[in-house]
Amino acid sequence: MNKSPDSFELDLEREHLLQSGSHPPQDRALAADWHLRNQLRELRDEAGLPPRLRRRVLNARSRRVPAAWLSAVAAALLVAVALPVLRNAPEPTPADAIGAAEMAELGLALSTIHDAGRRAAHLTGRGVSRGLVVPRLGLAELPYADWLQRTFQPVPRTSVLRASGTHPDPDSNPQEKQP
Amino acid sequence: MTRRFKQLVDAHGGRLHQLASLMLSSRDEAEDVVQDALVKLWDRLATLEPGRELPWLVTCTRNACLDRLRSRSRHRGLLQVVAGRDRIAATQRDAEHGPARSHERSEASGRLRTALAKLPEPGRSLLILRDIQELDVATVARTLELSENQVKVYTFRARRKLREALEEELHEQVA
Numbered sequence: 425m426n427k428s429p430d431s432f433e434l435d436l437e438r439e440h441l442l443q444s445g446s447h448p449p450q451d452r453a454l455a456a457d458w459h460l461r462n463q464l465r466e467l468r469d470e471a472g473l474p475p476r477l478r479r480r481v482l483n484a485r486s487r488r489v490p491a492a493w494l495s496a497v498a499a500a501l502l503v504a505v506a507l508p509v510l511r512n513a514p515e516p517t518p519a520d521a522i523g524a525a526e527m528a529e530l531g532l533a534l535s536t537i538h539d540a541g542r543r544a545a546h547l548t549g550r551g552v553s554r555g556l557v558v559p560r561l562g563l564a565e566l567p568y569a570d571w572l573q574r575t576f577q578p579v580p581r582t583s584v585l586r587a588s589g590t591h592p593d594p595d596s597n598p599q600e601k602q603p
Numbered sequence: 604m605t606r607r608f609k610q611l612v613d614a615h616g617g618r619l620h621q622l623a624s625l626m627l628s629s630r631d632e633a634e635d636v637v638q639d640a641l642v643k644l645w646d647r648l649a650t651l652e653p654g655r656e657l658p659w660l661v662t663c664t665r666n667a668c669l670d671r672l673r674s675r676s677r678h679r680g681l682l683q684v685v686a687g688r689d690r691i692a693a694t695q696r697d698a699e700h701g702p703a704r705s706h707e708r709s710e711a712s713g714r715l716r717t718a719l720a721k722l723p724e725p726g727r728s729l730l731i732l733r734d735i736q737e738l739d740v741a742t743v744a745r746t747l748e749l750s751e752n753q754v755k756v757y758t759f760r761a762r763r764k765l766r767e768a769l770e771e772e773l774h775e776q777v778a
Contacts, residue, residue: 432756439759457759460766464719464734467625467712473616477634481612484638485645 531571608645611656616641618657618736619664625731626668628720636667658746661738665728665746718768725749726761733758 438457441449448455473481619640623633640663644656651659719727725747732738732746733754744751 432752435756435759436752439755442759443755453763456766457762460762460769461734463711463715464730464762465737467715467735468737469617469621471617473612473620473637474634477620477637478612478616480634481616481638481641482609484642485608 608648611644611648611660612641615657615660619660621736622661622728622731623664623668625716625719625735626665626727627671628716632671636664636671639667640664657738658742661732661742661746669724714769714772718765718772721768722761722765725757726764729754729758730761730765734762 438454442454442458442461445458448458616637619637620633623636624630627633627636640660643663644651644660647659719730722730728747729743732743733740738746740751740754743749744754747754749757
């Protein structure tokens with residue numbers, strides 16, 4: 425089918441000639457093409473789809489309908505059964521949420537332990553303070569709020585060094601750090 | 604949707620069946636291909652834009668025919684056997700329409716069908732869709748993914764090739 429562009433234009437012109445005329449063209453080759461085109465037209469079958477095949481097609485189609493209905497019913501059942509269960513499920517609570525009662529108990533425990541315990545709590549507090557979300561603790565509402573704040577609030581190291589000049593933690597006693 | 608589907612089956616089914624029959628030279632295979640295409644249409648009908656059904660159906664049918672012809676070409680020689688079998692069927696069908704013209708008509712159309720089936724693509728499809736089924740150029744162009752001018756020129760060339768093949772065959776018979 426790939427010929428020169430000139431040949432393309434020429435063949436296009438010939439085809440237009442064949443399609444437009446109701447009589448065979450003068451050119452013998454084109455006249456033969458024109459007759460062949462008419463012969464081909466006679467092959468056209470207007471009968472439509474054979475009845476047996478039509479029945480087969482419509483039957484095959486109707487067999488697919490129940491499948492579609494079943495899918496729709498299955499989807500409806502899923503919605504009816506699964507959605508209420510999911511809706512009634514309790515809301516998951518965040519793992520790090522600490523209530524006011526727990527904080528009060530903690531405060532009481534801290535106030536009653538002796539000095540060694542306080543030091544241990546202090547060191548532990550410094551260790552875990554980076555992992556705690558302090559604004560969520562609600563320290564201001566509790567007794568011993570300042571103490572807890574100092575224990576658990578993470579202190580930016582650079583600002584502490586800048587403020588005190590030597591000590592990384594305003595609450596820490598340099599003597600305590602000596603062995 | 605069922606009514607629309609039935610309307611489409613009645614409007615285009617015959618055309619598809621003839622396309623497949625001429626491409627495959629086998630009525631049984633043609634029926635299978637057309638059934639598959641129409642059942643696929645049912646699945647796609649909800650998403651298919653109205654007016655786009657015919658190009659979609661023709662493309663679907665033609666592709667299925669080409670697949671079968673490709674797999675058939677692995678078993679060479681079968682084509683001739685099937686074409687011969689269908690020529691006999693066509694002769695029997697024509698005989699039912701009148702004994703006087705039937706022999707002449709069936710012989711000519713049988714020769715034409717056989718020569719058409721041997722044409723390479725897209726020439727064969729173009730002659731079926733343009734010359735036999737008289738589909739408009741725009742629809743054929745969209746179906747075969749060609750420009751309208753390509754459809755016209757390739758149809759002209761395919762027709763000429765078919766004529767040369769028929770003349771050659773006639774020449775051999777005379778000789």
